[in-house]
Amino acid sequence: MIPYGKQTICPADINAVIEALSSNLITQGPKVDAFERAVANKVGAKFGVATNSATSSLHLACLSLGLSVGKRLWTSSNTFVASANCGLYCDANVDFVDIDPATYNLCPQKLKKKLIVAEKADQLPDILVAVHMCGQSCNMEAINTLAKCYGFAVIEDASHAIGAKYQNQYVGNCRYSDITVFSFHPVKIITTAEGGMAITNNIELAKAMKNLRSHGITNDPAELKDTNQGAWYYEQTALGFNYRMTDLQAALGISQLTRLDEFVERRNQLAVRYNEKLDSLPLTTTTLLIDCKSAWHLYVIQLENPSYRRHVFDVMREQGIGVHVHYIPVHTQPHYQKLGFNWRQFPTTEEYYHAALSLPLFFNMTEDEQDQVVATLSNAISSALNARIKSKR
Structure with missing residues (x-):
């Protein structure tokens, strides 16, 4: 069988994972931080937040942007269900925008028409998830113009598009969006076996996503309310999740990223x-x-x-x-x-x-x-x- 897609693993990838497996920390170790920095640097953004899947990254992105009950997320229906489900996870309302028949991506003209109608009904979206179908970027400049005009946040679902370019810059630089999400599933461009990453230039969004990916817990002295406890002390500041990536996955990702x-x-x-x-x-x-x-x-x-x-x-x-x-x-x-x-x-x-x-x-x-x-x-x-x-x- 010739599959529709599959990973490419070389000896350097295997050696990188073995090295990580032989270290003292195989999860929540230095490789995750290094992978986050490497991806952010590659695409020209400031911060990366690695997770166990792109679905988790989409969920964290929505939460960090304040999506909740009574709010609205729009995306294209021509996508995997995760692009829309992330809105339902936040108990928000989800709606869709039709696509451009030539590119298969969300159509800015149809988005504008839908926004005009929604504004009159006082039902504008709070977040738009722009899916880069097949690996080609949406028309992000046009989407960004509408976002500024109508006041919604933009998440780029670039699960298909790490390594792609828009206006001669790597997808993920967040020039026209608040957060970009990548997938590292084995059939994608590079892999960490399972895994994802949210990229942003906003330090507050990055901090929020990092907190929420690990149970909403912090032991950072600068963030603790009670500073009179010992080194064992931590506080749960939000209802978070276990969306962490392991050092083994990150080691594979670092190696894959070089190619x-x-x-x-x-x-x-x-x-x-x-x-x-x-x-x-x-x-x-x-x-x-x-x-x-x-x-x-x-x-x-x-x-x-x-x-x-x-x-x-x-x-x-x-x-x-x-x-x-x-x-x-x-x-x-x-x-x-x-x-x-x-x-x-x-x-x-x-x-x-x-x-x-x-x-x-x-x-x-x-x-x-x-x-x-x-x-x-x-x-x-x-x-x-x-x-x-x-x-x-």
Whole structure:
């Protein structure tokens, strides 16, 4: 099976983990701090807060920005459920904005129209989670302009996009947002096995997230209310969580980070090659904005005739090609339908979903493997067309 994505682990990664495993501290040790500094420095931001997953980072980001009961979070429905669930974790109301059909990202024009209506109803969002689908940044400058105008905070869900660039700067510098979140799941650009990180330039947000990721507990003398206790003393200042990353994970992350640009460059080369090889087939590919360099976490095609997708998917899986579908719109999930959402509310997102198919893309994918994917896709589409012709006779 050629998977749709997988990690690339080298001897240096293994040695880094062994070294961390052999140290005195294998969790809450110096590697986590070093990884946070390394990622923040790489993307041009001030602070990093490492966690056990990007989902945890999204939750902490929302909490640090004050999301709570009665407040509102908006995001795109074309995403993994975590981008919206982080709002529900805070007991906030969640709503969605439709996407741009060319980039699959949240559409600033549709956002503006929704904001105008929401302002009249006194239902403006408190937080917008802008998802960088497939690894390409949203139009963050346009989103930032709207955020300033309408007074909402912005979280970049860059789970797909570490190593990507927007306006010639790394995604994660937080020029146009309050917090950026990265994922280090094995199928992402770099991995810590499981893990995530929230990046910010705001020291108060960073402090809040670090406190909340470890039970809301502090033993910092500068933060304690009772300063007359011994060195054992700590205080719980908030209801926090155990969202910590281990030193083993951080050691792997530090090693992987040294090859980030190499990983992204190879993914871009493979994406260009896919574009060339697929040009004659009845499908469309992602449109890249002129000021973006995608990290290409996913390579998604849109089949010209969505009715063939199940057939194409099944044939390719049977032939050992691990195609996938990213994503089932969040607003169509049973849990969100219980909250009042239904099909046909976000038509562009739904049209995208019905035609979408993710093809395998990973750093050490060979050209022979890529050619096999293309050939199998071409044959699957041809067989779908033939089956349709025969069914009409």
